[in-house]
Amino acid sequence: MNLPDDFAFTQGSLQDAADCPRRFELRYIKRLRYPAVEAAPALQFERRTRQGARFHKLVQQHLLGLPAETLARSLHDDPELADWWETFRKTGLAGLPEGRQAEIALQTHLGGRRLIAKYDLLALDAGGEAVIVDWKTWRRVPAQHYLESRLQTILYRYVLAKAGAHLYGGPIPPQKIRMVYCFVATGGERVSIDYSAAQLRADEDYLLNMIAEIDDAEQFPLTEDEARCRFCTYRSLCERGDAGLVDLLDEDEFEEEDFVLDFDQIAEIEF
Template structure:
């Protein structure tokens, strides 16, 4: 692994799911043309709808009028998501919002990056991380264990002082919500100092493991291979898993490999 490698929630989640997939995707940068889910056309359409929806929300956060954006929507499902979003944000989102924000923080001799859909400063001076989701909601317990739920608040606590007049953000000032376009509902997480310390310990441990590894074994949880583009390369089958079995979209929001020059806000 190169010294300038930047860790992200996607990279760390891949490592936790399957060290071999992490190696192939991030260290060797192997491109393997296999479907992750089937049917292929339905999966592609779902991905495009998700991208279109995220673009709408980004444009709206930048000040483009909702009426103008609504006029560009041709897909009925995206329109439903958009209407759910407008109803929710009008009640729950304050005026001070920071969309598509990217932050990095140093950790264990490495750099950890987070790309946020939006960070909002709430009336009570707490900061709410919001991540837009277009997939099927998982259980809160499952979501709590995901790297995104750990990485995003951690990086904000270490690199978000500029949002607070230069004063570092305490754990209790940070909350995170996953908002699901299909239902208009959220899954919410608060943070304590003990939890933040625990998150840091976990992240340091994983990064240390990766840095010290010479071999990256395949996962023993074979069901994961059905949704992995490297399954045929690893001789773990050919047929893709059914996308209807997934409870959330893949972690593709942040870049797989990022150069330091691309990051606007860096805290060292």
Template sequence: MDFSGFEFSQNALNTFKTCPKKFGYKYEQGINWKKEDEEEYYKSLKYGVEFHLMCERYFSNIPVGNFSGDKKYEKFSKWLERVKNVVPIYKDREYLTEYGLSIKIDEESRLNVKYDLAIIYRESGVLCIDIWDWKTENRKINYNDLEKRMQTIVYMSVAYEIIPKIYGKNNEKVRVRMYYYQPEYYLEPIEIKYNEEKFKNDKNKINNLIKEIKKSDFKDKNLNSCKFCEFNMLCNQKNINDIAYEEY
């Protein structure tokens, strides 16, 4: 695969970790389609995108509109009020919505991130960076899963490395924290703290994974993920249900 100009993301890295062959289908061959039997999943995804847009408008000081009386979005007003309570707006802080960053990996590729919300401010002379991510899925998330997620590893690593170069001073102390907030289930966000040791470990994980991807022929596949994969019929020449999967 030619990686000239390739832009890695947490989704791309996570896809390879899930299954190298799936990465090959999506990013080498450019194959991508929806699973016919997961209509509700895509409806939920669209629902989440619309709520993210609502939050973006609020933190950008743009009117969010009135959703009262609309059953499809009846939760939005309640969710937004919860977001307002956990993320108050202060005049001395900068609120960056849908904030994108890109870091150079090597001469041919980059690593990109986009934060739902990044808040930059100083507290007792320390540069503080709060990364917020809104979660609207129906399954309740928990701290242990989130701390190990590729999203957490990539988002916090890039924030720790790049944002101080934009908003800080040379070699100054920086505090980075990431908050996952799921308004359907929580009144308080799940907070993940960060430090220099975590950054070094995460940086090595990311670099090693990218090196592994660039050396791969994308032929290996993870059988544990087949029955949940949109490529299972293309990859295995049949649809793998629970019984057939166990036999396979």
């Protein structure tokens, strides 16, 4: 066993394991958080991270009862965030089931391990749809197949199917579950991903296999896809470049998708 008995898998740790076993080892087994200066360009990274965290906080406050107009008045210092908030006000909750649970965490067990999912919003009608909503502040909308393959999509639907009965008035049939990504920085565009009993079985097998591989692994190799190293905190440890080289890049050269994991982990910290 490489992990302590009480280790709980989240979408962030699972995605790390899928992207780079070495990153998983450094972050969750060796518990090295920030061995070097955070990947450059640090200022832009920090600004986007703060904006993403602040946006999620706004949504949380609104869903707990604070009026959207009141919250909007606090955003005069950040026009971009104000735009996202306006987009959320117009489109964020449209068409969702009325039974809403914001900032809620659920857990289940699989392969002797805990799985935890922390949701921006669950919108459920007993006997009707069970919609998982996740707000993203990314500057572009990824392809549907990319979102379908993300561990967040796989884990969140699975955990809701296994652990959401008390919110739904009974077991949730997988075909009633849908995951919706809402992109507030691109006009509120949505990507909706359905679920099914067959997909649940496939995801369960996939997660079981991942967990067993992590627990039994004797080595955690570096990813062969060196593009994943470009903004990774551990580059210096892996001899995959250093921050100074990235400083030379034009800001527009890096894509927000490179920061997907970091934004997701920030969202988790918000709970």
